[in-house]
Amino acid sequence: MHSNKLKxxxxxxxxxxxxxxxxxxxxxxxxxxxxxxxxIVKLLKGNDPTNQLRSKEILNKNIKYSTNxxxxxxxxxxxxxxxxxxxxxxxxxxxxxxxACKTIGQNLSKSSIVVFESTVYPGLTEEVCIKVLEKYSKLxxxxxxxxxYSPERINPGDKIHNLENITKVISADNKxxxxxxxxxxxxxIKKIFLAPSIRVAEAAKxxxxxxxxxxxxxxxxxxxxxxxxxINIHDVLQAAGTKWNFLKFEPGLVGGHxxxxxxxxxxxxxxxxxxxxxxxxxxxxxxxxxxxYLYLRYKQLLTEKFKKQKKINILLMGITFKENCxxxxxxxxxxxxxxxxxxxxxxxxxxxxYVDKKEIKKEYNIxxxxxxxxxxxxxxxxxxxxxxxxxxxxxxxxxxxxxxxFVFDIKNLFFKRFKEKNIFTI
Numbered sequence: 001m002h003s004n005k006l007k008x009x010x011x012x013x014x015x016x017x018x019x020x021x022x023x024x025x026x027x028x029x030x031x032x033x034x035x036x037x038x039x040i041v042k043l044l045k046g047n048d049p050t051n052q053l054r055s056k057e058i059l060n061k062n063i064k065y066s067t068n069x070x071x072x073x074x075x076x077x078x079x080x081x082x083x084x085x086x087x088x089x090x091x092x093x094x095x096x097x098x099x100a101c102k103t104i105g106q107n108l109s110k111s112s113i114v115v116f117e118s119t120v121y122p123g124l125t126e127e128v129c130i131k132v133l134e135k136y137s138k139l140x141x142x143x144x145x146x147x148x149y150s151p152e153r154i155n156p157g158d159k160i161h162n163l164e165n166i167t168k169v170i171s172a173d174n175k176x177x178x179x180x181x182x183x184x185x186x187x188x189i190k191k192i193f194l195a196p197s198i199r200v201a202e203a204a205k206x207x208x209x210x211x212x213x214x215x216x217x218x219x220x221x222x223x224x225x226x227x228x229x230x231i232n233i234h235d236v237l238q239a240a241g242t243k244w245n246f247l248k249f250e251p252g253l254v255g256g257h258x259x260x261x262x263x264x265x266x267x268x269x270x271x272x273x274x275x276x277x278x279x280x281x282x283x284x285x286x287x288x289x290x291x292x293y294l295y296l297r298y299k300q301l302l303t304e305k306f307k308k309q310k311k312i313n314i315l316l317m318g319i320t321f322k323e324n325c326x327x328x329x330x331x332x333x334x335x336x337x338x339x340x341x342x343x344x345x346x347x348x349x350x351x352x353x354y355v356d357k358k359e360i361k362k363e364y365n366i367x368x369x370x371x372x373x374x375x376x377x378x379x380x381x382x383x384x385x386x387x388x389x390x391x392x393x394x395x396x397x398x399x400x401x402x403x404x405x406f407v408f409d410i411k412n413l414f415f416k417r418f419k420e421k422n423i424f425t426i
Contacts, residue, residue: 008184009033009075011100013043013065015050015327016117016152017081019163022053023188025062031075032065035103040065051326051354072107077184079115080104081152083257085330090264090284092121094128101129105136108145113177115148119262121269122203125149141173148172148181149198151205167191171201209262210280215249216259217283220290223251223426227297234412234425251426252410253294253332253383254287256321260330291332294426295339298381298408301424302343305406306378311345315377315400318384319352319360319368326354333383334364349373353388372400385411394418 006028010021013034021032034040039049043065046055064071072078082096097118104114114133116125130141139145150170154163168189172178182192195201223233233251240246254260263284267277306312321331328334341348350368357368377400382389390413397407397414406422409415415425 006077006184007031007075008077008079009072011072011078011080011104012082012096012118013039014081014083015052016154017079018043018048018050018058019052019154020079020081020117020152020188021063022057022060023163024184025060027187028062028184030063031071032063033067033069033072034065035067037067040067049356069103069107072104073109076109076112077115077180078104078108078112079117081117084118084120084261084265085257086261086264092265092268094120094124097124097129098132101132102136105133108133108137108139110139110144113146113148113172113180115150115181117150117152119151119205119209119258119265120202121206121265122199123269125198125202146173146177147198148177149201150181150185151201153208164189167193169193169195169201169204171195171198173198206262206266209259210266212249213254213259213263213287214279214283215247216252216254217286219249219251220286224293227426232425234416250412251290253290253336255330255332255335256327257329260287260321260332291335292339294410295336297426298340299343301406301408302379305404309345309378311347312378313347313376313402314340314349315372315380316340316348316350317352317380317382317389318386319350319366320355320384323385324354324387326356328355328360328363334360334366336381336383337366338364349377352384353386374399375402377401377405379406379408381408382411382413385413389413394420 008024008028009031010017011033013021013032021030024030032043042049043058046059048058080097080100082100084097085093087093116129125147130147134141141147148171150168153166166189168185168191170178170181170185170192172181178194182194186192195204226233226236237250241248263280267280270277302312316337319331319333319337320326320328337348337350340346349372350366351372352368355368360366360368380397380401406424407414409423409425412425415423
């Protein structure tokens, strides 16, 4: 073990927690805690369920993986990286973060620092988390333990903006705690930004993804307008993009557990203080309805092309929420699949090089094929721009299809490259 005496717990070993635990273990002794026995078993075998880390990074002698919460008691820094989703009514579901606080509270030792990396609305750390920690630890905040907040900026599938290369925002309940956290994070991340308060750091995180959501919603609205005018949105964006201050966003499906979720945390808090957001909810509503809009456009194309055909074979390419990533939580391609599967006379094959085939079968009863069948498909729908699909030539694509076929390319990947008449984009 390293001579460094400081011991750190990372609570929640998903996309955020696992790379963080692995990075910290190069300098400290780390406890990787997760309630999922299945996940811990995988990690102990050197398998990363999120497909981000290599076996040697996981099986580091300075990391101990466990489902035993009592081990948290031996650590002085506890970093919380559990998900903060929304419920079926798009209201914040903070049960996971509250449960984490309860578990930590029951095993919290004096003079510890609890740091939250989960995305929350401004005020949640101090208004909710601290109360739960105090209740179950019987310790007093600022007297017996301290708090920090450092929002995660993990982008699954992105090899450029990884943990070491991002700017890390950190905040704390006092200057001494802030200095301690800065020293720890500085070991693994080059650029540190000190936020003036926990609430500022919480607010900064929530608007990062909300800004993206609004910008994509604007692009989606433009794509609907230009489609009705028979103008290609991507040609328009290419022309407009020549201006020096034009922001380069593209239309598309917005899912996952960040951009499609975080704005609801902000709007929830806004309503609590008596303000009903206009732009944020409008953008969210537009993006949420985009899947149905694209499905209806595709259905129309199917009707036009194959109105006399009794059976139509369709290949869906990509089912995860974003490219080069195996996560299918809140995936809009899954939503698209569900809408399409309600049509009669349709046979759908789903292909995705990243998704866990067993997991998605168990969760949504979607069977993912190993590889597409040659000369089988009447139509192909590109839903996710995985790098494997970027490598395909038109000849590659054509080999899977019948003599007469068309492609619905919602990512403008094939249309942009091949410019074929049987490829349609949004």
